[in-house]
Structure formats: structure tokens, C-alpha cells
Amino acid sequence: MNNHYSFIGGHEGPWRVTRCHAVVGEPVDAVQRLNVVNTPASQLNQRGTWVLQGFTSNVRYAERHEITQLRARQEGLNRPASTCAALIPIKKNAQWWALSQDERRAIFEAQSHHTEIGLAYLPEIARQLHHSRDLGEPFDFLTWFEFAPEHTDVFDELLVKLRASEEWKYVEREVDIRLLR
Ligand code: HEM
Structure with missing residues (x-):
């Protein structure tokens, strides 16, 4: 199974x-288009202006009851109506990574209600989390979201809520890249 993805910013790709x-x-350098390919950066022919890579993985924090709710509500990527997308690369600080798994989970959910807040935005927002930290990348996570144009406002509302949370105090780099296809 190849769970490795490259996000290529440059002059090509379906996303404007x-x-x-x-x-x-x-910031990251401004680019005109984005291509997302299911290939590690090391195997790319075209590298564009920049490449960010990550891999999909198993959950770290979600508990059984949350997984059940997520599966019941979420929809997959590539829905025809999802002509809008957001790529939001995120890096958390050294203080976050020095915490234990249970301390991070407490901040993520008990204090910040990340999943509880996010669940209210399903199925309108489809999402995929990519992990980058263990690849030595500039960001720890590449978060990807797809939605219909009429849901742009609710997506922005979700971002306001998450960015005001305790969890986001540990975010030291975040870039919000919006896309249309
Ligand atoms: C992780 C749900 C929106 C950024 C997670 C996890 C869940 C989740 C369940 C934990 C995965 C695990 O157990 O490993 C949701 C839902 C959303 C949403 C339902 C609604 C659309 C967002 C948004 C952002 C975001 C808008 C960014 C702006 C992240 C990041 C992580 C994460 C960076 C990894 C956190 C870490 O491992 O430290 N999300 N999320 N999420 N989400 Fe969200």
C-alpha cells in the first residue's frame, strides 16, 4: 500500500x-496551481516551485466512540460538488512534542474539543490528515479539506473555533492555502 502523497505547488495541476x-x-512561496499525487517526493519527475509531502496513517487520539461517530458522518474526498479545497500545513512547537501522549490527548480533546467541534461540520467538510514530521519535513501535518463553494463560510467558522483553542497555542507555523478546481 502506498500511503505517501506529494503536494506540488507550481504552474500545473487541477487546483488553482x-x-x-x-x-x-x-509563509510558503506563492504559486498558481497545486497538484496532489500519490507518490513520495523522491520519486517525482516534476517538482514545481515547492513540494510538501506526507503520509496517511492510523489515528493517534480518536477514541472508539469518536471513531464510530466520524465514520457515521464523514464523506470521502473527490465528491463532484467539492470544487473548493484547503491545504493547511501545520507545525507544532517543541513544547507540544515534549508532552506525553495522554497529555497531548487531554489538550486536543478534553480542553480543545477538536473532534467534538469538527464533527458538527461533517459531512459538509471532507478531510484527510497527512503526517509529515517523521519525514523531516518543514511541517508536522498537511491537513486537506474539500467542500462545496456554499460551505466556505462554515469552513471559515470552523477555523475560527479551532484557532481559538488551547491546542492552537502549540502551533508555531500554519499556512492557509485555498484552492478551486
Ligand atoms: C487531527 C477531526 C478539522 C487540523 C484530528 C483528529 C480528528 C480530527 C479525529 C485526530 C486523528 C487521530 O486520532 O490521530 C477533525 C474533524 C474536522 C477537523 C471532524 C472537521 C472538518 C480540522 C481543521 C484543521 C485540523 C479545520 C486545521 C486547520 C488537525 C491536525 C490534526 C488533526 C493538525 C493532528 C493533530 C495532532 O496529531 O497533533 N482531526 N478535524 N482539523 N486535525 Fe482535525
Whole structure:
């Protein structure tokens, strides 16, 4: 199974970049288009202006009752109506990574209600989390979201809630890249 993905920013790809905004920390270079391929960066022929890579994985924090709710409500990527997408690369600080798994889970859910908040936005928002930290990448996570244009406002509302949470105090770099196809 190849669970490795590259997000190639440049002049090619089905996604047109409509906005590229550094929420916190260093920006990434502005590009016109984005291509997402199921290939590790080391095997790419075309590298564009930049490449961010990550891999899909098993859950770290979600508990059984949350997994059950997520599976009941979420829809997959590539829905025809999902002509909008967001790629939001995120890096958390050293303090976060020095915590234990149970301390991180407590901040993530008990204090920040990440899953509880996010569940209210399903199925309108489809999502995929990619892990990058263990690849030595500049970001720890590449978060990917797809939705219909009429759900842009609710997606922005979700971001306001999550960015106000305790969990986001540990975010030291975040770039919000919006896309249309
Ligand atoms: C992780 C749900 C939206 C960023 C997770 C996890 C769940 C979840 C269940 C934990 C996965 C695990 O157990 O390993 C949701 C739902 C959302 C949503 C239902 C609704 C659309 C967002 C948004 C962002 C985001 C909008 C970014 C702006 C992240 C990050 C992680 C994560 C960075 C990894 C956290 C870590 O491992 O430290 N999300 N999420 N999520 N989510 Fe969300």
C-alpha cells in the first residue's frame, strides 16, 4: 500500500490557488496551481516551485466512540460538488512534542474539543490528515479539506473555533492555502 502523497505547488495541476496566507510563522512561496499525487517526493519527475509531502496513517487520539461517530458522518474526498479545497500545513512547537501522549490527548480533546467541534461540520467538510514530521519535513501535518463553494463560510467558522483553542497555542507555523478546481 502506498500511503505517501506529494503536494506540488507550481504552474500545473487541477487546483488553482486562490489565496495563500501565513496564519502564523513563515509563509510558503506563492504559486498558481497545486497538484496532489500519490507518490513520495523522491520519486517525482516534476517538482514545481515547492513540494510538501506526507503520509496517511492510523489515528493517534480518536477514541472508539469518536471513531464510530466520524465514520457515521464523514464523506470521502473527490465528491463532484467539492470544487473548493484547503491545504493547511501545520507545525507544532517543541513544547507540544515534549508532552506525553495522554497529555497531548487531554489538550486536543478534553480542553480543545477538536473532534467534538469538527464533527458538527461533517459531512459538509471532507478531510484527510497527512503526517509529515517523521519525514523531516518543514511541517508536522498537511491537513486537506474539500467542500462545496456554499460551505466556505462554515469552513471559515470552523477555523475560527479551532484557532481559538488551547491546542492552537502549540502551533508555531500554519499556512492557509485555498484552492478551486
Ligand atoms: C487531527 C477531526 C478539522 C487540523 C484530528 C483528529 C480528528 C480530527 C479525529 C485526530 C486523528 C487521530 O486520532 O490521530 C477533525 C474533524 C474536522 C477537523 C471532524 C472537521 C472538518 C480540522 C481543521 C484543521 C485540523 C479545520 C486545521 C486547520 C488537525 C491536525 C490534526 C488533526 C493538525 C493532528 C493533530 C495532532 O496529531 O497533533 N482531526 N478535524 N482539523 N486535525 Fe482535525
